Amino acid sequence: MTHSRTWWKTLIGVLLTGIMLFPLYWMINVSVTQPTDLRRDPPNLFPVNPTFAGYSTVVSEQLPYLGTSLLVGLGTVALTLALSAPAAFALAKLRPVGGTAVNFVLLIAQMIPGIIMAMGFYLIFNSWGLLDTIPGLILADSTLAVPFGVLIFTAFMSGIPNELLSAAKIDGASAWRTFWSVVLPVSRNSVVTVSLFTFLWAWSDFIFASTLNRGGDLQPITIGIYKYIGNNTQDWNAIMATAVVASVPAAILLVVAQRYVAAGVTAGAVKD
Template structure:
């Protein structure tokens, strides 16, 4: 009886998940649909006969955008770690006076609407002449991840056993050495978590890219899709193929690094 009941629940769960993920399926389906079938009514529910033309178009037209997004993603990860890890160490272990206030400012910083940041950055970048450059975009994208990074590192590094740091100090290690040779190596999980999200947010960013890099020579994949939608309204299989490719990092993150995602997600919000 109870056995049957749990299978029933699994069945319901499968149906619900299918409904929820239908748009994702549809994106994949359209990406394999031939151009001549794309406006058929009713539409093809399965991509049979299918085509890889959309993906060929991605290879030929979007390769550079993808490369740019990868560069921006890694740049954002590096900058985020460089800023957030030392700050997390200090907040967690060194009891800075005013550290609580700084944490609070970081929380508020996360709530500032992106368009306001974009507007401010636009004015600053214009004067510094870094509008439409990748370093400019990397700096802007890092604002998506730095406050999150500091908070994750603070939470994680608070949990490092005291003995470890005491041992390092007895060996004569200063703060810098303790941080680099003791704290960073044991913080691997939080480094992975912060890096994954920093990469994903930079990869997904649209508003900074559109505002600060819209006229640049190297455009990220989000703008690749955006311009695609604007330009050739007919080639939906190519657009959806690009969308599928743009979803790869998110998918990988979920498959390969699910426990790190869980670490990032369950670190908190809910105090129990």
């Protein structure tokens, strides 16, 4: 009896998930639809007579954009880790005077709308010559992730037993040495969480890319899709093929690191 009842729930669950993920199915379906069938009314529900022309367009036109996004994403991850992990170690374990104030500022910083940061950066980068450059984008994108990074690392590092740190100190390790050889290896999981989210945010960024990199030679993939939408609205199978490719990091993230994802979402919002 209970067995049949739970299967009934599973059925509803599958149905709900299907509805929720339908837009993703539709993206894939449209990406392999023949351009001539795109305007069919009603549209084909299944990829009858699929074409991969959209994907070959992606390969021939979008590879530089994808490369730029990869570079920007990795750069942003490196910068975010380098800034946030040491600061979090101090905030969690070294009891600095004014630590609470720093935490408060970080919490506030997350709430600033992107458009406002973009305008400030536009003026600053204009005078520093960083407009339309990859370092400029890395710096701007890192502001999406550094406060989050510090908060996640602080939450995790507070849980490291003090005995571990005193043992390192007794062995004569400096604070930096303790951080590098003891704290960081123990915090591997939070390094993964922060890196994954940072990469994803930098990869997905559109507002900084579209304001700070309007005319550069190297533009990220979000701009690649945006240009497609603006220029040839007819070619939706190429747009959707690009969208599928741009979603690959999110898919990898979910498959490889599902438990980190849920942990990251929760830790960012509810502190223990």
